[in-house]
Amino acid sequence: MVLAPYALLIVPLSVLYANPDTAFLLRLLGTALIGTLVVETAAHLVRGRPRWRPGIGAVNASYRHVYLAARVVAVVSVVAAVAGAQAGHGTIFAQVTAEASSPIARFTSLAAGWSYLALALLIASFLGGHATRWRALCWVGFLVAGQVVTVGLTGITSPAFGYLSFVAGAGAVCGLLRAREVIVVGVVLLVAWPTLFALRNEMRMEGGVSVAADISAVDRLRLDLQLAEAARHDVPVDVGQPGITEYARYGLVPRLLDPDRPPLSTGTQINLYLGGSATSAYSFLALGNVYFLDGWLGVPLYYAGWTLVAILLLRAKGSPGPARLSLFCFVLAGPLLWSSSHPDSMIGFLQHTVAALPVLLLLRYTRGRARGRHAAEAGPRRSLGLLKPAEPCFNGR
Numbered sequence: 402m403v404l405a406p407y408a409l410l411i412v413p414l415s416v417l418y419a420n421p422d423t424a425f426l427l428r429l430l431g432t433a434l435i436g437t438l439v440v441e442t443a444a445h446l447v448r449g450r451p452r453w454r455p456g457i458g459a460v461n462a463s464y465r466h467v468y469l470a471a472r473v474v475a476v477v478s479v480v481a482a483v484a485g486a487q488a489g490h491g492t493i494f495a496q497v498t499a500e501a502s503s504p505i506a507r508f509t510s511l512a513a514g515w516s517y518l519a520l521a522l523l524i525a526s527f528l529g530g531h532a533t534r535w536r537a538l539c540w541v542g543f544l545v546a547g548q549v550v551t552v553g554l555t556g557i558t559s560p561a562f563g564y565l566s567f568v569a570g571a572g573a574v575c576g577l578l579r580a581r582e583v584i585v586v587g588v589v590l591l592v593a594w595p596t597l598f599a600l601r602n603e604m605r606m607e608g609g610v611s612v613a614a615d616i617s618a619v620d621r622l623r624l625d626l627q628l629a630e631a632a633r634h635d636v637p638v639d640v641g642q643p644g645i646t647e648y649a650r651y652g653l654v655p656r657l658l659d660p661d662r663p664p665l666s667t668g669t670q671i672n673l674y675l676g677g678s679a680t681s682a683y684s685f686l687a688l689g690n691v692y693f694l695d696g697w698l699g700v701p702l703y704y705a706g707w708t709l710v711a712i713l714l715l716r717a718k719g720s721p722g723p724a725r726l727s728l729f730c731f732v733l734a735g736p737l738l739w740s741s742s743h744p745d746s747m748i749g750f751l752q753h754t755v756a757a758l759p760v761l762l763l764l765r766y767t768r769g770r771a772r773g774r775h776a777a778e779a780g781p782r783r784s785l786g787l788l789k790p791a792e793p794c795f796n797g798r
Contacts, residue, residue, distance in 0.1 A: 402570045403437055403688075403704060404430070406739040409587065415625035422629035429628075432697065433688055436705035444712045453715040455576025460528035461722040464768050468531040470723075470760055471522030475540050478515035479547030485509035486554035493556040493610055507657050514731065514753030516544055518760065520568060521730035524575045525723045537577060541568060556604045558597065563740040565590070571733050575726075594618055624686065631689040637696040640670040642744055652751025667694075668742050687736075690743035703743075707736040724761045728754065 407430050415423045445452065453459065486492060488505040523540050526532035545568065548561040569586065572578030598618035605612050643651065643665060651665050667690070668682030675683055685693050691703045714729040715721055721729070731753045735746035 402574070402733055402737045403433055403739070405570070406566065410622075411624050411628065414623060415629075418623070418625075420625050420629060422632050423625075425632045426625060426628060429688060429692055429700065432700045433691075433704045436701035436703065437708045439701075440705045440708040440712065444709075444716065453721075455528065455574070457528060457530050459576070459720065460525045460726060461720045462529040462531070464525070464529065464723055464764050465531070466767050467522055467529060467723050467764060468526035470764055471519055471526050471532075472540060474515050474522060474760055475519040475544055478512055478519050479544065479550075481509040481512035482516065482547055482551045483554065486551050492554065493605055493608070507660055510656050511756065514734075514749070514756045516547070516564065517567065517730055517734045517753055518727055518757045519544055520571060521727040522723055522760075524571065524577050524730070525726050527577055528575065528726075534577065541572070541577075544568075552601070553604065556601060556608060556610065558601050559740065562590075563738060566740060567730075567734045567738055570738075571730050574733070591622075594622065627684070628686050628689040631685040631693045634693065636693055637699065638674065638693055640667065640674045640694070642667050642670065642694055643748065648748055648751065652748040653755055655755070665745065665748070666742075667745050682742075684740075684742045687739055687741045687743050687746065694743065704737075707732055711737070723764050727757055727761060731757075 407426075412423070412426060412430070414420075415426055420426070485506050488509070520541065523532070523537045527534055527537040545565065548564050552558055552561045565586075569578065569583045573580060573583050595618040598621060602612045647665065650659065650662065656662070666682055668684045669679055671685075671690075671693070672681050672683040673679060677683060684690060688700070691700050695703065711729055711732045714725045714732070717725065731750050735741055735750040735753070736743070738746065741749070
């Protein structure tokens with residue numbers, strides 16, 4: 402998750418266009434990888450903890466209703482995203498005019514993170530033997546289609562590309578997607594990007610938003626330049642980023658219960674620090690933001706810490722269930738996603754966890770009832786309907 406975007410897109414473009422800060426990019430990436438590799442190597446050396454491997458049986462199969470929950474969550478997430486965008490939430494037009502969010506937008510924000518939860522539950526359905534790979538992929542396609550529709554309403558493409566990156570990363574790590582499929586989709590997106598960029602600009606101009614004529618589709622892909630801008634500053638920098646109080650207020654309390662709190666965007670604070678306006682935001686990507694706000698020492702510590710969280714979620718006692726797999730996906734979708742904005746992504750992790758709690762508790766409750774009505778071994782065996790009868794029951798109840 403940390404290396405792939407840089408190896409496939411950012412570093413190659415930096416080398417191709419002879420970016421003078423290529424050495425800085427490589428040094429920064431290497432520092433982050435030190436944090437991840439130290440933790441992963443230590444985890445592999447720990448005896449008595451078998452390495453988690455993707456495949457049927459890698460997830461606790463006793464949650465009988467996980468596939469149903471995945472489909473319901475997928476539908477609700479898409480409907481909420483489209484309704485919220487219709488109400489102006491997250492649109493480029495509301496961002497430019499600084500319009501306050503409507504009650505509908507605040508209500509739909511309760512489903513924030515459900516698009517990530519839906520993918521986690523689909524993966525749990527596949528790995529737990531409750532859904533075939535083809536059915537899970539069809540619902541993944543539905544989630545991606547919802548992102549496309551939302552882009553058409555908001556005029557902003559970056560959240561959709563971030564979600565696609567998350568789908569590719571989580572799907573590949575968990576075995577839902579094959580590496581060659583991810584590569585093919587990535588190549589298709591790169592080829593289609595100039596057309597998508599032109600369509601996005603047309604939508605913005607039709608909505609009355611001016612578009613910079615001197616920025617081409619290729620310029621927009623020069624993420625190496627966006628990240629290298631962090632090398633121009635003495636770090637760490639204090640731009641007024643959120644503290645512990647903001648983590649609790651924004652991460653644990655839904656906006657519906659706290660409608661008067663001001664918007665939180667470290668990207669906007671960084672843009673103001675760089676001399677920009679409050680109606681726009683700037684990010685050095687996740688890695689660059691960590692370096693910019695926390696300095697060189699913060700980079701390996703940040704990636705080591707979140708790598709440790711991810712490994713513990715997969716390798717703790719027993720096979721992971723929907724809850725642990727969902728938290729793992731929230732880590733991939735926020736703190737470890739290359740395009741996320743630090744430290745807002747950590748607040749997003751808390752928000753996604755809070756939003757997912759009703760679904761995860763319901764899954765836990767229905768599983769408990771099933772185990773109470775049937776024999777101890779009957780519940781898990783009933784949940785393996787897609788597996789061959791001769792295969793052994795999974796351990797991890």
